[in-house]
Amino acid sequence: xxxxxxxxxxxxxxxxxxxxxxxxxxxxxxxxxxxxxxxxxxxxxxxxxxxxxxxxxxxxxxxxxxxxxxxxxxxxxxxxxxxxxxxxxxxxxxxxxxxxxxxxxxxxxxxxxxxxxxxxxxxxxxxxxxxxxxxxxxxxxxxxxxxxxxxxxxxxxxxxxxxxxxxxxxxxxxxxxxxxxxxxxxxxxxxxxxxxxxxxxxxxxxxxxxxxxxxxxxxxxxxxxxxxxxxxxxxxxxxxxxxxxxxxxxxxxxxxxxxxxxxxxxxxxxxxxxxxxxxxxxxxxxxxxxxxxxxxxxxxx
Numbered sequence: 001x002x003x004x005x006x007x008x009x010x011x012x013x014x015x016x017x018x019x020x021x022x023x024x025x026x027x028x029x030x031x032x033x034x035x036x037x038x039x040x041x042x043x044x045x046x047x048x049x050x051x052x053x054x055x056x057x058x059x060x061x062x063x064x065x066x067x068x069x070x071x072x073x074x075x076x077x078x079x080x081x082x083x084x085x086x087x088x089x090x091x092x093x094x095x096x097x098x099x100x101x102x103x104x105x106x107x108x109x110x111x112x113x114x115x116x117x118x119x120x121x122x123x124x125x126x127x128x129x130x131x132x133x134x135x136x137x138x139x140x141x142x143x144x145x146x147x148x149x150x151x152x153x154x155x156x157x158x159x160x161x162x163x164x165x166x167x168x169x170x171x172x173x174x175x176x177x178x179x180x181x182x183x184x185x186x187x188x189x190x191x192x193x194x195x196x197x198x199x200x201x202x203x204x205x206x207x208x209x210x211x212x213x214x215x216x217x218x219x220x221x222x223x224x225x226x227x228x229x230x231x232x233x234x235x236x237x238x239x240x241x242x243x244x245x246x247x248x249x250x251x252x253x254x255x256x257x258x259x260x261x262x263x264x265x266x267x268x269x270x271x272x273x274x275x276x277x278x279x280x281x282x283x284x285x286x287x288x289x290x291x292x293x294x295x296x297x298x299x300x301x
Contacts, residue, residue, distance in 0.1 A: 008094055012039060014087040015046035022049045025256040025280050028289060032296040033146075033249050040099055040149040041250075043091040047071075047106070048142055050088050051113050056183075065117045072110045079103050099149040105141040112137035124208060125191045128170075128228050135169020136162060146250050156242035160251055160301075163239075167232035168257040174222050174229075175260060175281070177271045181212065194221050215270065222269040230261055240301065251301035255292050259283055 019042055020027045030041045051071055058064030074084055078093045095101075112134055125131055143161035147154075173189045180189060195201040195210045198217040202209050212218050236254055243251065263282030267273035280288040295301060 008090060011087040011090040011094070012042065015042045015091045018046045018049050018088070022053060025259075025288070026253060028280075028292055029252045029256065032252055032292065034150075034246075037146070037150045037250075040095040040101075041146050043088070043095045044101075044142055044145050044149070046088045047092050048109065048138075051110055052138070054113070055117050061117065065114065068110060068114045068117060072107065072114065075103060075106050075110065095149065101145050101148050105145050105148075109138050109141045124195075124210060125189075127191050127193050128225060130191060131170060131173060131189065131225075132166045132228070135166045135173070139169040139172075140165025143250060143253065147247060150246065150250065152244065152247045152250070154242075154244050154247055156239050157244060157247035157251070160236040160239045160243055160247075163232040163236035164251055164254045164257065164301075167229040167236070167261075168253060170225055170229040170232075171257055171260045171264070174225055174264065174271055175276060177222075190221055190225075194224050197221070197224065215272075218271070219269045222264065222271055226261060226264055226269060229257065233258060233261070237301070243301075245299055248299050248301050249296065252292065252296060254301045255295050256281055256288075259288060259291065 016027075019030065023045060026045060030038060030045060033041050051068060054067040054071070055061065055064035058067065074086070074089050077084055078089060078096055081093070081097075084090065084093070116134065125134075140162045143165055144158060147157055147161060177189060190200065190210055192201055192208060192210075198220040199214055200210050200212065200217050200221060202211050233254055236251070240248075260281040263276055264271070266282070267275055276282045279285055283291075
């Protein structure tokens, strides 16, 4: 038994380290959770890290896709208590055995990433709503499962989580546009409708492409998408009076979304401005930490 417990401690330690290394702004959010919920939240967030970086770290897209399919199958195995030799899977199995967490939310997040990975380069989302759905499937689901793990049953909290997930997902897609552009996937995350509004959509050879020649057009497109994210944050906060106090630490993830939105505003929505890559989401780590602590101390999100 001591060997098993030692292995499990190592698995959870791995989860914490993965989140700290790859998702630092949310790592700090999770530290504000009650101790009894923190372990589960780190396992869930580490699972998200594994699936979100699957395509990025693969030398071949087919390998990244295989990794995502492996995780989809791993979820099924975990729910029937099959042993999997992977530290994140082991930690996830442990928390799922202790908490009632919907399998559907976990499967939905991986399936959304698989569908995204399967898209052809020429496939451009038509509307912002397509990216909002992707954000809900990959980000809001994390908040839903964390609320479930905390035994928090509140329609208002779920509704706020939906809005925060959509805002966070949209803003992180915007921040990652330079990275995706370097990997020839920038057009995947600017909807055709938005691109057309700002002169970025070009029709060549019977198909549409997005060109980023116009920095002004790109900034305007980013502003339009960021404005939608801002509306989601405002709607989430309008619900705060109905959200139970125990749910608010989970919803602290609105803070990094707001910080990123403010950083985008400061650089006039130029996602290629190097200031966005500095510190934590474009602000100093100290300022980010103080802001997060302030919201946490006041019981706000």
